[in-house]
Structure formats: structure tokens, C-alpha cells
Amino acid sequence: MSLSSPAAAASVVCAGLGFAWPDGTRVLEDFDLAVGPGRTGLIGLNGAGKSTLLKLFAKELHPCEGTLKVAGEVGYLPQNAALDTDLRVDAALGIADIRAALHAIENGDASEANFTAVGDDWDVEERARASLDQLGLHTIDLDRTIGEVSGGESVLLRLAALLLRRPDVLLLDEPTNNLDLAARRRLYAAVAGWPGVMIVVSHDRELLDLVDRIADLRGGEVHWYGGNFTAYEQALAVEQEAAERMVRVAEADVVRQKRELADAHVKLARRARYAHKMYVQKREPKIIMNGRKAAAEISAGKHRIMHTGKLKEARERLGEAAEAVRDDDEIRVDLPHTEVPPGRGVLTLRALRARYGARADIELRGPERIALTGRNGCGKTTLLRTLAGEIPPEEGTAEIHVPHRFLPQRLDVLDDALTVAENVARFAPDATDNRIRARLARFLFKGARADQQAGTLSGGERFRATLAALMLAEPAPQLLMLDEPTNNLDLASIRQLVTALDAYRGALIVVSHDVTFLREIGVTRRLALDDGELKDTDPM
Structure with missing residues (x-):
């Protein structure tokens, strides 16, 4: 049942809001929203305008028409924003000038400028350390540079800067992307303990189970549901x-x-x-x-x-x-040629040492579904690229005994100048155009949609087209390697991916920190890359 959000105590209110990109593409029109205190999960299909809304709230974009009022200071964690690698940690936290003034006072420089710079923040270093410790960044020194921390640590560092500022309104756009499981757990704790107004855009169902309400953005309107994501799905x-x-x-x-x-x-x-x-x-x-x-x-x-x-x-x-009735179409595909008989050798790693030191000595047989896990920066992507033959091993051998395909994070498999159908034809050169189109229709590229240029596809469409190209390849792949496949996918696209993988009968190696997704695709074995060693560990 849809619920109305109370506007009386709202910290974010927009009425009649409109926004279009410079080329005239309309994203929002006559849009109304009122968000009050508590944690709000903003969900919707790819392209619905979720990230655009957060940028409008953060004043990084400006509406074409209508009114937008945000009460209090805003903190914004954008999606996939990179920090300057030469920036020091204290500068990233926004406390470099205060620290410099504090140290100058400690060294005897009692100038008025230094006392003005410090203001009431005499405990800023202690608070900074507490924010870093809360997010598991206790080993990061305030004088280090961003270039010395991993991508996941960089995301947590940006969040630590926001926690330190204590904004009235906190905006988070896909904050768990590229975070390992341990880092996600720390972020979950920070979200659960947030006392102010929070709007989080995410496809992470564990994170969305921590919110107080769900705002479902669909068809240019928001439909409100009380409770967390599980309650939303039930309703x-x-x-x-x-x-x-x-x-x-x-x-x-x-x-x-x-x-x-x-x-x-x-x-x-x-x-x-x-x-x-x-x-x-x-x-x-x-x-x-x-x-x-x-x-x-x-x-x-x-x-x-x-x-x-x-x-x-x-x-x-x-x-x-x-x-x-919602029309979130599902992929319906049958892939009998991808089947791997039980016991058949799929992959053999012998005394393998990949670039940056990851070592493995292991064998995969039959239609196993492997979750490859490990902390950020431990070398999971490098190991997958080594298995796929993109990077030669430093030592040892990696032998794949069946046809295989690799889906990288960057989704650069498609040729942007070609249509969806033409891209699939590259991977199945002997297939007729009619056969390709009939099979593409099952991946939801029906009729004219199969003739769209790859460069014009949305994020979710591009992922689906890439998946179709790999799964419909000839010979049929009997080993699929996927690197963080759910990053930047909306919830409907994740469901489509799960459906497609349900129909796949070969072996899988998946790098992912999305525990719910790994459970849904039926992972049978977990390999952890820990301290440079690939080891069997507890199942999911």
C-alpha cells in the first residue's frame, strides 16, 4: 500500500521540480517530493533519475523549474567519485587547515589566525581518528596520501569525512559499490546508527533493510512504502x-x-x-x-x-x-549447450602466481559455482584477468579445459558503433540473423531494440546486451567468469541476471561482495584470496 510522506517536518522538499540535460533529454517533470527525518531508501529502475535527484539535492545540478528546499547542511557521497591521489588523508577529511593551526599552537605560535582556524575544534584529531576507526580505517595515518589507500578504503574515507562533518542531511549514492564484505559491514553499522536525515540510493538489499522507509521512483513519481526493503517487497x-x-x-x-x-x-x-x-x-x-x-x-x-x-x-x-501491473520483464532463456557434466575438468591452476603476488594451486570440476572473495585490493580482478588470458601469469600455469567467457567490471566487451544484434553476431559468426534475433528477444531485445547501437544503451541495457553476447556465443561457454556483476545495476536488472544464470548450466566463477546475490545464484563453493593465497573456505 502506498503511503504519503509527511511534509511538515521534511528536511528536503521539492515541488513542481523539472530537470533536463543540455541536449533536451527530460529526466524529471512536475516532480514533488518531501523527505523527513530518518533513513530513506530511494530505489527505481536504471535511468529513473535517482542519482540526478541526489545531485539536485546536493546543488551539483540545478533544476529547470519548480522549487527545491533543503533544511540544514548537506553531505553527499557520489557514486564512483575519485579522489586526487596526491591529496593527504587529513585534507580529504577537510581538517588539514585546523590540524596545521593546532600543531602551530602546540609549537608556540599563539597567533590570532591560528586560534581562529581552530575555533571550537580542539579535539578534531581525536574525532577524526574515531570516525576512521568506526569504519575500520584504524591503520590509515592522517598524513598519508590517497594514492596509498585502496579503492574501497577511499570510499570509506569519503564517508568518514561526512561523519566528521555531521551534516543534517546525508546523501549516499550506491555507497557499497566496490566495498568488500568487511567494509560493507562497517558501512552498515554507520548507516544503522545515523541520527539525522539520510537518503540512500542503492541496489544492496542488506543495506536497504536498514532504512525506515522505501521511496520507489517510477514513471516520474515516488510511491512511498513504510518499513525496510523486505517489508516493501511483501507489500x-x-x-x-x-x-x-x-x-x-x-x-x-x-x-x-x-x-x-x-x-x-x-x-x-x-x-x-x-x-x-x-x-x-x-x-x-x-x-x-x-x-x-x-x-x-x-x-x-x-x-x-x-x-x-x-x-x-x-x-x-x-x-x-x-x-x-509492473512490466519488469524477466529474461527467459534456455542454454542446454552450456552444460558441463559432473566431474569434468573445467580449470586447473598449478603453482600459479599472478601479477601482484596472488598464488593458487587448485582444480575446478563440473558445473561448480564459485564465489571468489577477499578484501579490496587483494588481487581478485587481476586473478580473473589472468585466468581469462588477458594477463600472463608470473609463474605456473592456468589451464581452462572448456569454452569460456569473461565479463569484466568495465563492460567493454561491446563495440559501441555496432548494434546489439551485430555485437552478438561477432561472438556467434555462424549463426543466422533470424536465429540471433530470436535468441536476443529472450534477453528482452525484441524487434527494433536489437537494432539499437551499443553506444546508446542505458547502463542496465548495456549489461544485458553484454550478458547476451557472452551467453549466446558459439561455441557455448561452459565457464563464465564475472567480476562484480551487480555493481551499478538496479534491482530489476539484478533479478534478470539471476534468472539468466539460473538457465546457465556451466561452471561459474563470480567476484562479488553481494551476499544475497551469491545465495540466489546457488554458489556451491567459496574461494578466499587471503594474504596472497587462494584457499577453500566456508560455504556461503
Whole structure:
């Protein structure tokens, strides 16, 4: 059931908001939103405008029309924002000038400028250390540079800077992307303990289970659901069941109205034939027959209008009912040629040492589903690229005994100048155009969608097209290697990926920190890259 968000205590309020990109592409139009205290999870399909909204709230973008009011200071953690590698940690935290003034005072420089710079922040270093410790960054020195920390640590560092500032409104855009499991746990704790207003855009279902309400952005409007993501899914299931029931009722009504209209036409035709027969046989005076004919025509017209109107109303009700049913299409594909018999050798690593030191001596057999885990920066991506043959090993051997494909994080498999169908044809050169299009339709690229240039696809579409190109390749891949496949995907796209992998019958090696996703795809074995060694560890 949709709930209305109370505007009275809102810290973020927009009314009649409109935004378009410089090329004229409209993202938001006549958009209203009011967000109050607490944690709000903002979800929606790729391209719905979630990240754009956060940038508007953070004043990084400006609306074309309407009003936008944000009460209090705003803290914003953007998606995939890189920090200057030469920047020192204290500068990234925004406390470099205060620290410099503090140290100058400690060294005897009691100038007014230094005391002004410090203000009331005499404990700034202690608070900075506490913020870093809270996020597991206790080993990072304030004098280090950003270039010395990993990508995941860089994300946590930006969050630490926001926690240190204590903004009134905290905006987080996909904050768990590229974070390992330990880092995610620390971020979850920070979110759970946040006392102010928070709006978080995320596809991470564990993170979304920590929010107080869900704001579902769909069709340019927000639908509110009380509770966390699990409660949202339950409410949505009930809502969709009722919507589908209404569609069935409306469909039955349309059929009934069509039948009644047809019956009415038959009856009117019979009356017309009878009246014509009486007229020809001249059984009654002409004036009476003409009067009856005119009355019959008027009656027939009213009858036809009534039934036509009822049919139109029934169709309108069907259209309204159908609009309430979500059309988040699912991939439906059968991939029998990807099957790997149990026990068949798939991958053999012998005394392998990959670049940056990752070592492995292991064998994979049959349709195993492997989760490759480890902390940020430990070499998981490098190891996958070594297995895929993109990087030669420093020592040892990596042998793949079956056809294989690799899906990298950067999704650079497609040629942007080619259409979706042409890209798939590159991986299956012997397949006919009809065969390619028939199989692409099962990946939701139907008709003209298969003729879209890859460079024009949205993020979710590009991922789906890349997945189709790899899974429909010939020979069929019996080993798929996926590197953080759920990063930047909306929840509908993740469901589509899970459905596609359910149909895949080969072996999988997946680098991911999304525990829910790994459970859903049926991981059978977990390999952890720890201190440079690849080892079997506890299952998921």
C-alpha cells in the first residue's frame, strides 16, 4: 500500500521540480517530493533519475523549474567519485587547515589566525581518528596520501569525512559499490546508527533493510512504502497480486461487453429484416410503417451507443488496471549447450602466481559455482584477468579445459558503433540473423531494440546486451567468469541476471561482495584470496 510522506517536518522538499540535460533529454517533470527525518531508501529502475535527484539535492545540478528546499547542511557521497591521489588523508577529511593551526599552537605560535582556524575544534584529531576507526580505517595515518589507500578504503574515507562533518542531511549514492564484505559491514553499522536525515540510493538489499522507509521512483513519481526493503517487497507482492486480479476482472468485462455488443447487433439486424419484410408486404399503412422504422432506427442508435460506450468504459478500466501491473520483464532463456557434466575438468591452476603476488594451486570440476572473495585490493580482478588470458601469469600455469567467457567490471566487451544484434553476431559468426534475433528477444531485445547501437544503451541495457553476447556465443561457454556483476545495476536488472544464470548450466566463477546475490545464484563453493593465497573456505 502506498503511503504519503509527511511534509511538515521534511528536511528536503521539492515541488513542481523539472530537470533536463543540455541536449533536451527530460529526466524529471512536475516532480514533488518531501523527505523527513530518518533513513530513506530511494530505489527505481536504471535511468529513473535517482542519482540526478541526489545531485539536485546536493546543488551539483540545478533544476529547470519548480522549487527545491533543503533544511540544514548537506553531505553527499557520489557514486564512483575519485579522489586526487596526491591529496593527504587529513585534507580529504577537510581538517588539514585546523590540524596545521593546532600543531602551530602546540609549537608556540599563539597567533590570532591560528586560534581562529581552530575555533571550537580542539579535539578534531581525536574525532577524526574515531570516525576512521568506526569504519575500520584504524591503520590509515592522517598524513598519508590517497594514492596509498585502496579503492574501497577511499570510499570509506569519503564517508568518514561526512561523519566528521555531521551534516543534517546525508546523501549516499550506491555507497557499497566496490566495498568488500568487511567494509560493507562497517558501512552498515554507520548507516544503522545515523541520527539525522539520510537518503540512500542503492541496489544492496542488506543495506536497504536498514532504512525506515522505501521511496520507489517510477514513471516520474515516488510511491512511498513504510518499513525496510523486505517489508516493501511483501507489500509490493500483495499490491501486484491485487493489480493482476483487477486486470483479469477487467479483461472478463471487456469480453462480456464485446459479446453483448455483438448480440445487440444481431438483434437489431433481425428487427431491421422483419421491418423490411413488413414494408415490402405492405401489411400495414405506409405512415405507420415509416413511423415504426424511424422509431426502430432511433432505438437501434441508442442501443448501439449504449453498448459501444460500455465497451469503451470496460477497455479504459482494463487500461487503468494494466498500468498498475509492473512490466519488469524477466529474461527467459534456455542454454542446454552450456552444460558441463559432473566431474569434468573445467580449470586447473598449478603453482600459479599472478601479477601482484596472488598464488593458487587448485582444480575446478563440473558445473561448480564459485564465489571468489577477499578484501579490496587483494588481487581478485587481476586473478580473473589472468585466468581469462588477458594477463600472463608470473609463474605456473592456468589451464581452462572448456569454452569460456569473461565479463569484466568495465563492460567493454561491446563495440559501441555496432548494434546489439551485430555485437552478438561477432561472438556467434555462424549463426543466422533470424536465429540471433530470436535468441536476443529472450534477453528482452525484441524487434527494433536489437537494432539499437551499443553506444546508446542505458547502463542496465548495456549489461544485458553484454550478458547476451557472452551467453549466446558459439561455441557455448561452459565457464563464465564475472567480476562484480551487480555493481551499478538496479534491482530489476539484478533479478534478470539471476534468472539468466539460473538457465546457465556451466561452471561459474563470480567476484562479488553481494551476499544475497551469491545465495540466489546457488554458489556451491567459496574461494578466499587471503594474504596472497587462494584457499577453500566456508560455504556461503
